Amino acid sequence: MGHTTLALLLAAAILVGLFEDSDRERLRGPIHTDRFRLACAVQIAAVIMLGPWWAALAAAVGTVAAGLFHGVSPRKVWFDALAYSGAACVAGLFFRLAGGDVGTLQLLDDLVPLVALAVAYLTVRALLLDVVCARENFDPRLVPSAGEAALGGAIALLAIDHPWNVVVLVPLAIALHQSQVRLRGLQRETLRALETFANIVDERDPSTYRHSVRVAGYVDSLARALRLPFSDIDRLRWAGRLHDLGKVSVDASVLRKRSGLDGAEWAAMRRHPRLSARLLQRFEFVAPQAHAVELHHERADGHGYYGVGGDDLPLASHFLIVADSFDAMTTDRPYRKGLSHEAALMEIENNAGTQFHPAVAKAFVAVQRGIDPAAVLTPDELQEMRRASAPYRLRLVGVGELKERPELLALGGVVLALAGLGFGQTWLTATGGVLALAGLGLRAVVQVRAGRAVAALQQALGSHDEHSAVFHRVVGAMSPAWHQTWAGLVKWDDDGLGGSVDAETGQDGPAPSALTSWLVREAESGRDAIIAPGAELGVDGVAVALPLRRDNSALVGFLAFVAPKLPPRHVELALLESLDDLGLALAARPELDGGGSQQAEPLETVADPSDFALVRFDER
Numbered sequence: 001m002g003h004t005t006l007a008l009l010l011a012a013a014i015l016v017g018l019f020e021d022s023d024r025e026r027l028r029g030p031i032h033t034d035r036f037r038l039a040c041a042v043q044i045a046a047v048i049m050l051g052p053w054w055a056a057l058a059a060a061v062g063t064v065a066a067g068l069f070h071g072v073s074p075r076k077v078w079f080d081a082l083a084y085s086g087a088a089c090v091a092g093l094f095f096r097l098a099g100g101d102v103g104t105l106q107l108l109d110d111l112v113p114l115v116a117l118a119v120a121y122l123t124v125r126a127l128l129l130d131v132v133c134a135r136e137n138f139d140p141r142l143v144p145s146a147g148e149a150a151l152g153g154a155i156a157l158l159a160i161d162h163p164w165n166v167v168v169l170v171p172l173a174i175a176l177h178q179s180q181v182r183l184r185g186l187q188r189e190t191l192r193a194l195e196t197f198a199n200i201v202d203e204r205d206p207s208t209y210r211h212s213v214r215v216a217g218y219v220d221s222l223a224r225a226l227r228l229p230f231s232d233i234d235r236l237r238w239a240g241r242l243h244d245l246g247k248v249s250v251d252a253s254v255l256r257k258r259s260g261l262d263g264a265e266w267a268a269m270r271r272h273p274r275l276s277a278r279l280l281q282r283f284e285f286v287a288p289q290a291h292a293v294e295l296h297h298e299r300a301d302g303h304g305y306y307g308v309g310g311d312d313l314p315l316a317s318h319f320l321i322v323a324d325s326f327d328a329m330t331t332d333r334p335y336r337k338g339l340s341h342e343a344a345l346m347e348i349e350n351n352a353g354t355q356f357h358p359a360v361a362k363a364f365v366a367v368q369r370g371i372d373p374a375a376v377l378t379p380d381e382l383q384e385m386r387r388a389s390a391p392y393r394l395r396l397v398g399v400g401e402l403k404e405r406p407e408l409l410a411l412g413g414v415v416l417a418l419a420g421l422g423f424g425q426t427w428l429t430a431t432g433g434v435l436a437l438a439g440l441g442l443r444a445v446v447q448v449r450a451g452r453a454v455a456a457l458q459q460a461l462g463s464h465d466e467h468s469a470v471f472h473r474v475v476g477a478m479s480p481a482w483h484q485t486w487a488g489l490v491k492w493d494d495d496g497l498g499g500s501v502d503a504e505t506g507q508d509g510p511a512p513s514a515l516t517s518w519l520v521r522e523a524e525s526g527r528d529a530i531i532a533p534g535a536e537l538g539v540d541g542v543a544v545a546l547p548l549r550r551d552n553s554a555l556v557g558f559l560a561f562v563a564p565k566l567p568p569r570h571v572e573l574a575l576l577e578s579l580d581d582l583g584l585a586l587a588a589r590p591e592l593d594g595g596g597s598q599q600a601e602p603l604e605t606v607a608d609p610s611d612f613a614l615v616r617f618d619e620r
Contacts, residue, residue, distance in 0.1 A: 006054055008163055009046045013062025016042050018069055020177060036144045036180060038173050039066070040125070043088050044152025047117060049160060051102040052092025056085035076133075083128035091121035105156045108423070118149030187285055194242055194286065201247050205255040205334075208244075211327055216240035218323035218364070225367045226385050236319055239289035243296050243320055246275030258334045270305045271497045273297050274520045278497070281521040289316075290521055296320035299355045308513045312538060315384065318357035322348060322364045325355070345369065359385055405569065406446060410439025446570045453481060453574030461578070461585040468503035470585050474559070475505055482571045485541065486510075486562040489586060490519065492548075492555055499557070509562060510537035519545060519558055528576050534562060542566055546575060548583040556587040 016038045039062055046055035060081040067077030096102070100113030107114075122145040151169070158165035198212045219240040223233040247255070250272055254265045261269065277294030280286050295308055295317040302309025329344040339347065345365050352361035359381040363373035374382055416432030419425075460473035471489040478484070486509035492499040498516055509515075514537045522530045522545075534541040541564040548557040559582060567575065575582075 005049055005159070005163065006058070008159075009042065009050065009058050010061055012042050013039065013046070013058045014065045016173075017062040017066025020066075036147050036176055038151075038177060039063075039084075040121075040145075040148040041151035041155060041173075043084060044091070044117065044121060044149055045155035045159065047088055047092040047095060047121070048100070048105050048114075048153070048156040049103060052089045052096075055092055056089040059084040059088040079133060080129070083125060083133070086128060087121050087124040090124045091117045094120035103160065105153065105160060107153075107157075114149070114153055118145065121145075121149070190283060191238075191286070194245070194283070197245055197248075198242050201244050204247070204252045208255070208331075211331070212241050212244055214327045215243065215320070215323045218326060218368075219319050222319060222323070222360075222364055222367050222373075225373050226363065226382070228386060235289055236292075236316060238286060239292050239316065240320055240323055242280060242286065242289070243276060243293045243324065244272070245279050246272035246277075249275050256334050260335075270297075271495065273305060274497045274517070277517075277521050278524065282524070291517070292316040292320055294517055294521070296324055300357050301354045306513050306516070308517075312511070312514065313357075315357065315360070318360040322356050322360055326364070326368075341368070406439045406442030408439070410436050410443060413437070413439055446573070449481075449568075449570035450573040450577070453478075453570055454577055457574055457578045458581070461581050467586050471503045471559070472505060474582070474586070478567075478571060478575075482563060482567040484561045484563040486539075488515075488560045490515070490545075490558040490560055492519075492523070492557045502557075506562075508539060510539050510543065514538050515560065518543070519560075523547070523555060528579055529572070530558075531566070537562070540564070546579060546582065548587045549580075550587055551584060556583075559586060 020038050042062070043055060043059045046058045050058070063081040063084050064077055067080060072080075092102075095113050095117040098113035098116035100110055100117070104110075105114070122141070126141070151173075155166055155169060158169065202208050202211050202213070216237045217240075220233060220237040223236045228236075250268050254261065254268060257265070273294050273296055277290040280290040280293055292314055295304075295306070295313055298304030298306060298308045298313055298317065298321065300309055300313065300318070326344055326348065329339045329347060330341060332338045345368055348356055348361050348365055352358045356364075359377060362376050362381075363385060366373045366376045373385075377385065413432045413434070413436030417429050417436060418432070420428030420430070420432055456477040457474060460477040461470060468489065471487075475484070475487045484506060486504065486506035488504040488509060489502045490499050491502045497520055499519070501512070510518075518532055518537055519530075522532075528546070530545040530547070532543045534543055537543050539562050541562055544561045544563065544566065546559040547555055548559060549555055566572070
């Protein structure tokens with residue numbers, strides 16, 4: 001039986017490696033890499049059925065065969081083989097230490113050994129393949145790794161007594177593989193479409209032909225010289241490649257104009273970074289670049305398009321700022337001649353600390369002159385630079401206690417009760433029943449409280465007062481149940497790229513530029529409530545925005561809040577149920593005479609027009 005099992009697992013490891021890797025396309029792009037790997041599931045099954053040493057052999061044979069077949073370099077083949085065999089070996093040792101017996105697997109008795117095996121395997125694999133080999137940050141990829149461990153356990157359970165039982169899992173494995181192939185193909189096609197879009201934008205003006213290609217190249221060279229992780233290099237490069245998508249909204253005559261731009265033309269130019277960000281935000285795998293792209297015309301001293309500067313500018317945006325400016329300086333434009341390579345570098349040096357981030361400027365100039373940036377940066381600056389491209393996926397904390405999601409408690413109780421019945425465990429059945437009843441009771445309480453909150457909101461919306469007065473009544477109606485540190489009524493521009501604060505209450509609200517940046521990127525998400533960590537807007541707690549629409553579904557504003565935590569469940573339900581009424585009552589009335597009764601505080605902060613003399617070498 002041992003030799004038969006070994007032979008079958010070796011064959012499976014080789015076939016799965018050849019089959020699974022056959023769809024790989026060598027495309028350097030910001031495509032999500034969390035893949036479910038069938039080869040890893042086979043290796044985990046080998047650990048359970050054969051033990052650590054034979055499992056390490058099976059992992060090495062399968063990895064070497066697949067790598068050689070697909071033409072991978074011998075050095076990478078042998079390193080991958082050592083990494084996978086090492087992960088299998090360590091996982092097998094942990095499986096034994098946790099009480100597991102090789103060649104047997106019985107749930108629930110062996111659940112702890114199986115978990116220990118999975119944790120050890122994914123940890124060693126991530127450390128060797130991601131941290132050591134690929135210079136990535138440590139990321140154990142918990143969701144796909146848990147799936148690999150579960151499938152590996154299922155293979156072992158079926159094959160220990162009758163190996164041919166594994167045949168029932170073959171269609172499932174093929175379906176999983178095909179779904180991944182289709183997903184990656186769709187991502188690649190979307191990325192190519194965006195790249196084609198960027199090429200079209202560049203070609204609208206002969207002076208900017210292949211501009212985004214050059215900017216992407218400068219960013220790529222800088223990131224590689226700083227030895228950033230490869231995935232971060234890809235993100236930064238594609239941010240440079242797609243940074244000017246919003247110029248599609250700018251008339252070509254403005255781009256080619258030889259004389260100075262008037263106010264309306266400058267306004268059109270200032271909108272294009274935010275339009276670029278809004279376009280990128282709609283695509284999940286390039287969305288982390290949206291914020292950096294939006295700020296690629298800012299300055300370190302805050303005198304850029306939107307007046308964002310200092311610590312409010314992420315370092316990733318500084319990569320784009322210096323690369324974009326350098327290409328603009330060294331190319332001929334309709335309104336001026338380009339500078340020489342060395343003159344442009346001297347201009348960057350002269351404006352370090354005002355227009356450009358000092359460390360980024362020093363590193364960029366060094367790379368362009370063929371010098372290792374580590375030779376001109378201090379250790380602290382180098383460490384700061386290597387954190388530059390961290391993605392903007394901020395995890396939302398304070399999502400709410402379990403009591404605020406009673407339906408989850410009820411469903412969890414039902415599942416526990418059924419599991420107890422299935423395993424013949426009376427105590428588990430009783431516990432599940434109690435939890436289910438508690439969840440149903442809490443849900444009934446939430447529904448009653450939500451009804452009261454809806455009634456309070458309807459009362460606040462009942463009169464026909466000015467919308468700012470209604471706003472204050474709405475905030476007052478919610479305050480007893482949900483404490484907010486700041487609330488604002490935002491009037492949205494027709495072009496969807498800015499707005500103004502009509503009314504506000506509270507203190508320590510977000511900066512106008514940060515609020516606008518967030519709302520511009522998320523305005524077309526289609527969600528009834530837009531949520532972000534407060535840190536993304538430079539405030540404590542959490543930020544929530546409700547889109548306000550007229551009866552024709554036109555977006556005309558937002559009801560925005562900053563609070564220590566998300567609203568309780570009953571307040572959330574009341575707000576969502578009253579969303580249409582809130583939009584009709586709080587949205588500003590259409591101005592038929594072209595005027596307004598009062599001037600709202602401008603939400604889109606821009607530098608004074610005279611400041612644009614300071615950015616004379618920036619591209620329009």
